[in-house]
Amino acid sequence: MTQGDVNKQELSTLGFSSKVYPKYKEIFSEAFQCFFDLLDKDFDEGLRCLMKYDEDSVYSYLRRELKVPKPYDIDETIAALEMTESATGLFRLSLVEAVMDAYTFMTDSQEWETIDYGMQRFPDAFRLVYEHEERNGLANVSIKYNHKVYKLEYKDNKVHVYWKENGESKNDIFDKVIVTCPLGVVRQWDLSGLDKNDEFYHKRRAIRELNYDKSAKVFLKFKTRFWETGSRPIVGGSSTTDLPLRTVVYPSCYFDNNIPVCNPAILLASYTWANDAEKFAPYSQKENAEICAENLKILHGRKVIEENLVHEEFSSIYWPNDPTTVGAFALFGPGQFSTLMYPMIKPMNNIHWAGEHTDIHHAWIVGAFNSAVRVVKEIMLCSNMKPQWDKLKTQEPLQNWHGHI
Ligand SMILES: Cc1cc2nc3c(=O)[nH]c(=O)nc-3n(C[C@H](O)[C@H](O)[C@H](O)COP(=O)(O)OP(=O)(O)OC[C@H]3O[C@@H](n4cnc5c(N)ncnc54)[C@H](O)[C@@H]3O)c2cc1C
Known part of the structure; x- marks a missing residue:
């Protein structure tokens, strides 16, 4: 079907x-x-x-x-x-x-943009700017990659951040900290060194309870873009089915870049969310590739798949299994915005909370951007005067969730 x-x-x-x-x-x-x-x-x-x-x-x-x-x-x-x-x-x-x-x-006004050769180039571009500024004495930025934070502590009005570096525990002391890690990651941190009060109780509740969605992708390689040929060619776009693969995404980048249709290509053979994604979780990448190849035979025909499939090259990812995400993106359950959103993003102990899960636009990069705008405003406010969160909250409850950019 x-x-x-x-x-x-x-x-x-x-x-x-x-x-x-x-x-x-x-x-x-x-x-x-x-x-x-x-x-x-x-x-x-x-x-x-x-x-x-x-x-x-x-x-x-x-x-x-x-x-x-x-x-x-x-x-x-x-x-x-x-x-x-x-x-x-x-x-x-x-x-x-x-x-x-x-x-x-x-939204009607949307214009879709992609970054050639992948989104990683976006943060990498910022890194080049920081490095340039550092070299020229314009900024003092120290970025540490592959350092796994595992503990936050609050002492004498400072935040102590603990992380693992080549298996060794390290820590440093900061005036303020912004946490942008997904909540599934934070859930495993040691937060016992923060103030034990009602705020902390509700923050821990939010970190534990707020729901994240699941997502999986399975990529297959083919000798040609057979789907772009034949009597009903498919160029870009996606197909939806109730077969386990659920959604096939046909990449448009090959066509857009005039790459000949007879060249090898990668197909996003399955893109799933929620319970559909979960069904890929227990299996190896190879098994998932095989399930998707079988499903594609039903959609496109056995012969064309068997003739074109590159059996040795495949890949699959299930986001909840990634220790840096522990889920795909925030997707709250009923009532969770009203009860747990504020406790989650409310700053305490000089720690501020940002990331897509702290904005109203979950599952989109714009949510992460908005949260950055909000948290910068918040820090400026907290630095200039006594924390005025409660005042803000009663005056403009929703505007604190998203800074228009
Ligand atoms: C399958 C999928 C498809 C998506 N497609 C789109 C799309 O098409 N368009 C779109 O706009 N958005 C999309 N999104 C959403 C987008 O990826 C997120 O909204 C965005 O990445 C959130 O940014 P963030 O900075 O809040 O979190 P992240 O990008 O998750 O950044 C969190 C950072 O914390 C780091 N970290 C994790 N654990 C630790 C630790 N212990 N110590 C230190 N650092 C740690 C991670 O390495 C990561 O760098 C998609 C998401 C998924 C999962």
């Missing part, structure tokens, strides 16, 4: 239940559009309205709001929506997350 431009006839031929409302995509878009319109008009006000639904999961909201005429079934319709528009299990998570994720992804 694969997703095309689904109309009534295709729905049954694709194997959906006859109880799925054929206009399910339209009513789904309409259900979210009211929030998009509010956010477009006035982002802060739109966010306030959206937060009124913080206790809703996508499922509970759709179940209440979608109007599905008889004889179609609301539950079957929502299940089809989750399968084709989202990932298995994601509709049990926060409505706010689903709306914000879609909003961040789909």
